Amino acid sequence: MISDEQLRLLFESAPNGMIVTDRAGRVMFVNAHVEQLFGYSREELIGRPIEILVPERFRAGHTGLRDGFARNPRPRPMGAGRDLYGRRKDGDEFPLEIGINPFRTDDGNFVVASVVDISERKRHEEHIRFIMNELSHRSKNLLMVVLAIANQTVQRAISFGEFQKLFEDRLMAIGRCHDLLVEKGWAGASIDGLISAQIEQFTGIAARIDAEGPAIMIHPEAAQNIGLAFHELAMNAVKYGALSSPDGRVVIRWDVDQTHTTKRFRLTWEEQGGPPVDPPRHEGFGHKLLSRISRNSLDGTVSGLAFRPEGLSWRLECPGELVIRH
Structure with a gap:
């Protein structure tokens, strides 16, 4: 069996941001990577609603999504076809992917989320789109010439x-x-x-x-x-x-x-x-x-x-x- 300490060390060493919330959406645990991603210390996050990490314009909708997940908890793969954003302590927003998974303990039901900053990938995708548009434009011009x-x-x-x-x-x-x-x-x-x-x-x-x-x-x-x-x-x-x-x-x-x-x-x-x-x-x-x-x-x-x-x-x-x- 894995002890609680071993589980904590496993979460801390994960390459992604790891967040654990309770059924009410309160943050129960974050690893060091989450602190780096969002600019909060874990002391500032523990016990706070998860919406503190969500851009303000999405918070009301996020509460409804969280409640829906609580009624029908099932694993959700990262990316799930939606553009998601996180909000840092300084108000800066960045694109991310989240994978969430419910788990149950003797203390109740919890959700573990894996968070990845995809800013660099988005920049690469935008650059590729720009190149493809330029290639299409230049190809048409060249054909006309x-x-x-x-x-x-x-x-x-x-x-x-x-x-x-x-x-x-x-x-x-x-x-x-x-x-x-x-x-x-x-x-x-x-x-x-x-x-x-x-x-x-x-x-x-x-x-x-x-x-x-x-x-x-x-x-x-x-x-x-x-x-x-x-x-x-x-x-x-x-x-x-x-x-x-x-x-x-x-x-x-x-x-x-x-x-x-x-x-x-x-x-x-x-x-x-x-x-x-x-x-x-x-x-x-x-x-x-x-x-x-x-x-x-x-x-x-x-x-x-x-x-x-x-x-x-x-x-x-x-x-x-x-x-x-x-």
């Missing part, structure tokens, strides 16, 4: 082979943007990183890219759009623009204009030393993409998708809060 790229590419391709090559290149450009974002836990991406990721596919041009600006972290959605813009500009420069000539170069500059009431992000791409540039006869995918990114995605303006004789230039200016992640 892919569909738009496919539609625009197929309209301009003169053969299936050309469509396949252009479409694959643009999907790979999106993939490179996503790789950068994953590295940073989707917190954003640096402009330097976006430039490097989109030009690395072209052999031997890195030395002819002059990129300079302050260290800025770009919002994930803006990073994807700006990364695609760099891809289209680089691909055009290699095929037709400054980087198709051995002496050509590209100058990329970015900064934040703080003279306005709201900060303005500014980005320029200027090609120099390439073959003479003539305005295109048709507005291709790259042209549409650069305009769409500026007007629709970033609420910005393009003050020069300009086909200058000395080289193409592109300028983006938009509200800083739509681009910069602080």
Whole structure:
């Protein structure tokens, strides 16, 4: 037989909070873990109604539940499908799970409750829900981008082979943007990183890219759009623009204009030393993409998708809060 002292030691060593109440709901015993969870000493709890550990808004209802349990006492597993909360001595509330079990002694009927603080688990569950919602949102956005790229590419391709090559290149450009974002836990991406990721596919041009600006972290959605813009500009420069000539170069500059009431992000791409540039006869995918990114995605303006004789230039200016992640 287990002695009363052994039973007390067993309760004290339990990893969970252990509470014993009598039929009237008065606290008869608590272990040290309960003292830690609720901030009361056991002297403050012994003889008090169990409702002292229940948030005030639930106390009236809890009394009815306790009375119902007393009329039909049976073991209740932890969690029983309900969100339960405890109230600490300082008034702070926290989520918990409770398992209750009736037992009878020569001194009468009692209830033993096992209490577990599940605050950390709730935080993890909330974080998982947030991640799943973000994943759903980003997946839908990515699908829309892919569909738009496919539609625009197929309209301009003169053969299936050309469509396949252009479409694959643009999907790979999106993939490179996503790789950068994953590295940073989707917190954003640096402009330097976006430039490097989109030009690395072209052999031997890195030395002819002059990129300079302050260290800025770009919002994930803006990073994807700006990364695609760099891809289209680089691909055009290699095929037709400054980087198709051995002496050509590209100058990329970015900064934040703080003279306005709201900060303005500014980005320029200027090609120099390439073959003479003539305005295109048709507005291709790259042209549409650069305009769409500026007007629709970033609420910005393009003050020069300009086909200058000395080289193409592109300028983006938009509200800083739509681009910069602080």
